[in-house]
Amino acid sequence: MNTDVFALRHIGITEKDLQPMFEIVGVDHMEQLIYETIPNDIRLKKPLDLPEGISEHEFLTHIQQLAEKNKVFKSYIGLGYHESLIPSVIKRNILENPGWYTAYTPYQAEIAQGRLEALLNFQTMVSDLTGMELANASLLDESTAAAEAMTMLFDVRSRQQKKDGTIKFFVSEEVLPQTLSLLETRSTPLGIELVIGNHEEFGFSSDFYGALLQYPGKHGQVNDYAEFVENAKSNDIKVAVAADILSLVMLTPPGEWGVDVVVGTTQRFGIPLGYGGPHAGFFATKEDYKRSIPGRIIGVTKDTDGNRALRMALQTREQHIKRDKATSNICTAQVLLAVMAGMYAVYHGPEGLKYIAEKVHNHTRLLSKSLTALGLEQSNTAFFDTIKVQVKDAGGLKKVAESKGINFNYIDDNSVSISLNESFSENDLKLLVSCFVESQQIQKDISTVFHVEEIIPKTLQRQSSFLDHEVFNSYHSETELMRYIKKLERKDLALNHSMISLGSCTMKLNAASEMLPLSWANWGNIHPFVPLNQAEGYQLVLKELESQLTTITGFAATSLQPNSGAQGEYAGLMTIRAYHESRKEGHRNICIIPASAHGTNPASAVMAGMKVVVTKTDEKGNIDVTDLTDKVIQHSENLAALMVTYPSTHGVFESSIVEVTKLIHEHGGQVYMDGANMNAQVGLTNPATIGADVCHLNLHKTFAIPHGGGGPGVGPICVAEQLKPFLPSNPVVNTGGEKGITAISGAPWGSALACLISYGYIKMLGAEGLTESTKMAILNANYIKDRLKGKYDVLYTGERGRAAHEMIVDCRPFKAHGIEVTDIAKRLMDYGFHAPTVSFPVAGTIMIEPTESESLAELDRFCKAMLAIREEIDEASSEDSNNVLKNAPHTLEMLTTDNWSFPYSRQKAAFPLPFVGENKFWPSIRRTDEAFGDRNLICTCTPIEAYAEA
Template structure:
């Protein structure tokens, strides 16, 4: 074995495994299996035109060289992004720990209590600092969170049937430029009219339904918005505020003024800049809006034994259920980053946060004083960490600052703003002031005088407590925090324990060599709005990644801006919309979507201003061609797009796909391909070959970015030549096409930091390794399918009886024995496995996807567990509910209890197969009571009084 070949480390199957697997499947070789799986007319004729793979050592050396091309300046640009100090204990034990970064979304609460507790801490931190009643478990970035506020308030207003026809949304001119740009993107297709202006002169006309304010303003001014909010309330206008999280330690919480929503980013709570992301945004609101709140909420409930349990609350709000009735297509969060931000608050506690905020604020006042001493005009009358300075020689100042490694925010030819942060020192201030002095012809002396005056009015100073809960007042030494993090980690099942065979989620290896550079300062400490010449290393990586994705998809251009798969769907549809408008066909607004599609598809289409027409699927799970043809022709005058997942959501390569895409083109539409199942395509076929026009790719699935417990994600779109001009831009740093649509996410290249992972994945696997990975994914899926034959029925297969990279097994017949699919999912926990995808896309089924990274030994352990569970199902009866499936999962407390009155043994409950005892994972709670939790929604840590009473 060549130990330098990365493919041998990434792909779990070895040459000696092949004969056994091929025999089980019933084929002579892998080529025969691929021939029987993928239709001939869409197979690639040539290998991928990509470089050969390189070793892990070569890759890390290569990235170190590129890292040196990124220039680390002291950056005071601000605009929602700040240098921060990530505590090493958090970096080492969370960011660099596969126990945290390889976990899946906590749908299976019993094996996710650690992450859920960390997210509950995050929600508590947000509600405390914002003064609101309820918060979600994070969103993608501040700008998209603000856009979600705009659309949620629009929806709330409509449902309350107040002020019919109110469709104007006021945006303060103080709002961040990237947020304003993104609001434009979201507003247009929904018919919302944005009105940008000065909040002090705003006319509260009746046609307005909502408003957005920035606190502090984009250039640092702290406004008192109390009177504005009071007037808005009189007119029944809802108010959202985008707030700086660190400033809320010192400034009055927006909730105290009676606002409806508070959004922002938690980036400055210990999250690296990373050239724009990933960062966890926050969204806090009133409890009355809990069923409209986008994203996920973590709630407190109880388990079967009445013990406290956490789980994702109100899941019916998700678009998988609401589909085209959903008001948001968000189905993810930034969990890993939210966990880090929450732990930052746990580590520092309320007093530590006060110290940090006060230090930043004091240094800012000192800087203002120093500038006044050299007779410069500081324009902000009240500020927290940002000052705005009038200066006549901006050109000279910029030149001097750049030679000294300093970035400022140059607003115009005579104004500059400076945002300080927790990494700023007094020495930094001296260097800053010297830049202004050198840039002046008339040299002045300066000194930091004592007696700096208070600049925050008493009416805006925070006088309410926050973070009083025990968790924020207990773990301030590194030893204690390290143990707390470990305690939570032990409650969670992640890829570092066993395979997670989730259909449509592709939980593959996230190689250590791909992850290591995320901690390097030359990648982590770059502000997204620095001049391009300071980010040459990033530019090289991002441009190469775009080029690689173009080759893999067969398309002409790529935008890396969308920072989730759902965001990619929306971006793809908005580009299609712009394309039709450019041809004078803006009336095209019908989007055909198969009944089997992901729930995000119809939600994205509605957000893009399209009308959804659902098409049928046949008994084999394929698109019903007759129904599709009828609807395509019926709507040919207005057909905008077809959204199709390929291979299908049912895990099948439909042989009629080229016929389908031609039909759409013949009727004037464009084809959007959902890239969720790209793990079955890379190197063997591609979206361009099947006839698609645009696809999004889940870099957090196919291209090895870890799920992180439910985020980060990256969902770039790749497009055919005719759509290239419309790729999204950014208002600060130019990106996108010649006729670019406005922004899709806040940063120019979205979550740029984690793109290093996908770059490494492609770079190290190379053309041959990528193709072999796809073959291995298909091989593993068909091996599981045939090992389970006779025990479980696979619902859908291709024309030659093969699965793609995933399959759906039917659990509905077991209802005769009183067993539901949920019982199987919970019982798998006793065997040490996370359940496959439950009841999607077909209720009462499990969708299994093993990925290419798993070894034959692990595949066999999973199959042995499923076969053993099948025997347990046969032993069960509808009349007798005391069985291992209905009582699953079994906790350590239950097994070691003094009493045991079940009809089966403790051994059978906890150690059903010999391999389980060697590596036992104990669920930390028994089954959660979902209904109780939804009826009694609690989504913050319990108040300190409860602990005092206890």
Template structure:
């Protein structure tokens, strides 16, 4: 084995494994399998033009040298992003820990209780600090959260407001520029008219349903919004506030003045700047909107024994169930970052947060008074951490500041704002003071012995308690927090425990060498709005990643800005919309989507202002060509796009794909390809070859960014030449095409920090390794398919009987034995496995995707578990519900209990196969009661009184 070849470490299958696997599949070679799987007319004719693969050692040296090209200045730009301090115990035990970063979205609650508890902590923290009744478990960033507030309030407007021909939403001039840009993007397709203005002078006219305020304002002024909120309430207009999370430790919570929604980012709670992300946003609202709130909600329920358990509540809101009628999108969370932010609050507690907030505020007041003493006019009358200063010559100040390694926010040539943060020291204050002294030639001696005066009005000072739950008052030493985090981690089944064979979600190895750069300070401490020349290392990587993704997809351009797969879908459709508008064809608004498509597809199309027309699939799971032709002919004049997944969601390379794409083009439409299944394409075919015009890529799937328990994700779009001019821009830092649409996410290049992971994945594998990975993913899927053959029916295959990188097995026949697909999913936990994707895209099925990074022993263990479960199904009957499958999963408490009232042995329950003995994972609760949790929604930690009573 070539020990310096990354592919030999990433790909699990060894050369000596191939004879057994090929024999099981019934082919002579991998090439024969690929020939029988992928239609020859769409196979690439030449290798990808990518740089030669790097060893892991060389890559780490390379990425470290690139990091040194970044200039890590002390940055006081603010605008929603602030340097902070990540406690080492959180960095080491969460961010750098595969037990946390390789976990999947907690749909299987019984093996995700640790992550769910961490997210419940996050929700409690948000509710306490905002003064609201209900919080979700995170969104993507502050700007998208604000846009979600605008659309949620649009959906819940009252009957009279729905009658208005013109629908208006007020946005304060104090709102962050990137948020305004994103509101412009989201409002246009929905027909919402944005009205910006001075909230202090504004009077609501006809047609308004909602408003957005910033607290504090974008340049630091703290406003008293009580009168504005009251004016809005008098007219039944709902109000959202974008709030700085740390400021709410000292300021009156927005919930206490009667607002309807509070959004923001938790970035400054221990999350690195990372040149824009990923960071966990928050969304808090009133309980009345619990069925309208976007994102996940973690709620309390009970298990079969009546014990408390956690789960994702109110899932019927989500797009995988309601599709285009959804109020929540499952691809809008940043779980790993929310876990970190929640742990930051647990570690510091209310007193620690108060200390940090007081320190930040005190330093801002000292700086304000020092500058005023020098003769500078400080314009903010009330502020928390940001001052706004009038200067005689902004260019000279910028020059002097940058010579001292400092970035301010230059509003114009005569005004600058300075945002103080947790990492700002007294030495930093002195250096800022020196920059201003040099500007005026002042000889004043620096001194911090100034008595600061209060700058927050008494009416705006917080006087309510927060974080009074026991969880936030127990783990303030490193030992305590380390053990608490380990306790939570042990309750979660992640990829470091066993294979997670989720179809469509591609849970592959997240290699340590790809992850290590995230901890390098020269990558973590870069503000997204610094001058681009200070981020040379980042731009080398981002530009090269864009080039590589463009080459892999066969397209002409790429945008890395979308920070989730669903955002990528939306961005792709918005570029198509802009393209049609540029040609005078804005009337094209029909989006055709196959019935088998991902649930995000119709939801994204509706968000983009398109009307969804669904086409049938045939008995083999392919697009029904006759039905498609009929729908295209009916809607040809207004056809905007077709959304397809390729290979299909059914795990098949449809041979008619080029006829399908040509049909759309002949009728004036564009083809959007959902890139969820790119793991079956890279190096063998590509979206351009099949005739698509735009695709999004899930970097958290195909390109190995960890799922992080349900985020971070990155969903860049790659586009054909005619769509390049419309790639999304940013109002602060120029990016995107010549005719760029407005922002898709808050930061210019989205979640730049985790793009390092995909960059490393591509650079270390190179063309040969990427292509081999695709072949092995297809090999592994077909190996599992054939091992399970005869015991489980595969629902769809290609024309030659092959699966792509995933397959769907049909569990519906087992209903005659009284067994549902959920029973199989829960029983797999007893064997130490997370279930494959359940009931998607077909109810009553399991979709299995092994990826390329699993070895043969693990594939066999999974197959052995499935075949063992098949035997258990055969011994089950619909008349007897007290069986091993219906009672699964089996917990340690059950198995060690003195009482055992089951018709099978403890060993059969907990150790059904010999390999389980070697690495037993125990579900921490029995099967959860979903319906109970939805009927009795509790989504914050219990108050401290409850612990006292207990």
């Protein structure tokens, strides 16, 4: 065993396991299985053109050397990004803890109560600080959250406004540049007209439906918007505010002016800068909009026994239900980062946050006084943490500041803004002031201590209390917070406990060596808008990762900017849209999507201004080529794109794929391939070979970024040569194609910090390891399929009876026994497993994907559990619902009660197979009551008064 080979650590199947697995699957060797699974005409003829893999030690040495090429300056650039101090107890126990970062989206509430509570804390924090009634459980970043606000308010326009065709949206010139760029991207396909201007001069005419303000403004001015909001309300104009969350500790929250939406980022609540992400955006609104709010909401409900329970509420998966009628394509949240930000508030509490905010503000006041004492003009009349200073020579200041390891935001030749943060100290103040003294050749002495007057007007000072809830007033010592985090972790089933076989989600190993660099200061403390020569290490990693992904997909170029899979879909379609417009074919707006596609596909197409035409699937679950041909011919003149998932959402390599892509091209369209199932392609085939023009990749699936309880995700797009010029740009840092579309996310390279993980994954596996991983993923899926044969029916297979890397198991026949697919999902919890994907893409089924990282022993444990459940199904009766499946999951409280009223033993309930007792996971609640929670929507923690009354 060569211990230097990373593939041996990443891949769970050993050499000695292969022969017994081949016997079960019915093949003589691996190549036979791959031949019978993937159509021969799309197989790659050569190995991947990537270097050999390196050992974990070599990778860590290499990534350390690259980290040292980054220059960690004190960045006072601001523009929505600030250095933050991550409490060590949160870094060690959440960011670096696989119990938190390997968990999946909490669709199965009974085994996710810890994460759900942490997210409820986050929602409560956001609601309290913004003064709004309702918050979701995080969006991708501030800029995308602002775009979601614009589109939500567009969707909820009054009937009269829709009748009049009201489509104008006012954007304050104070809004961050990256947010404005993103608003331009999102507004154009929807026909929304942006009007950028001064809020004090806005005319409030009837053709506007909404407005966006920045609080404080991009260069630090704190404006009093109360009169603006009052005028907007009287003219039926909805108002959104992009707010700095730390400033809301001291400033009047926008909710108290009566605004409709407040958005922003929680990055400065203990999240690394990470060259732009990942960071948890926030979105807070009125309860009136609870059925329109994008993303996920965590709500309080009760379980079967009436105990308090948490679960994802309302439109948790609205894209999969509403499809092209969905108002947002948001699928990924930034759960891990939201959990960290929420814990930051739990750890510091209201008094701690006040201390931090006042420290930042007082340092800023002192800086302002110091610079004005030097004779410089500071132009902000009210500010929180950012001042705007007039200088004679910004170029000279930049040269001196950079020589001292300092970055400012250089607005123009004669003005600069400076944004302070919680890491700022008195020594930093002296160094910062010296930059101005030296560069502006000032002779004055300012060594005296100043009396610094109040700068925030009384009308803008926060009077209301916040974070009064018990959770924010209980865990201020490290011991207490460590135990609270552990208490929540024990309620969650993550990948560090057992296999999570979610189809389409690819819950593979997130190797420790890939994760370690995320904690290093030289990667974490880089502002996304620093000069490129300060981020040389990042630039080398990101450029090589782009090259690696371009090679793997067979395309010409890659953009890493999209920071979720659904955002990658949207980015891909927007490049197609730009391509057609460049050819004077902007009328092409029909997007053909097979009925089996991911739910985010049609939502993304509508957001990109396209009309969705759905095509049928045949009885084998494949694209109905006859129906597709008819619709392509019908819409030939206006055909923009086909969106196709490959292998299909049904877990099959369809042999007609080349015929399908050729047909689209013959009629002037482009082919978008959804890369959700790329784990079955890498090294064996690729999107370019099947005839696609663009694909997005889920780095949080195929390329080992952990799901983090539902995010972070990264969804880069890879494109063919003709689409390369249109890759997304950024207004602050030059990136993207020469005719690049406007921004897709706030930061130039999206969630750059998380990209280190995929870079390491590819670097350590190398060409051979990547290809071997794909083969093992296919072998593992077919092994499970054949182990379960005769007990469970697999709905779709390829022409030779093979599954790709996942399969859909049909549970609908069990209704004859009174058993639903949900019962199987809940019963698996008693066996210590997270359920596979339930009722997607076919209702009444489960979709199983084992990945390449699982051992044969773990695959066998899962199969034994499934086979034991099959016997329990046979024992069940449709006349009597009091059985082990209907009552699952079984909690410790149930098992230890004096009253056991069930017709089966406690052992059968909790320890149905011997292996369960060796490593028992206890669900912390019984089944949640979804309907009760939606009827009685509670999305924040209960105040202390309510606890006292109870």
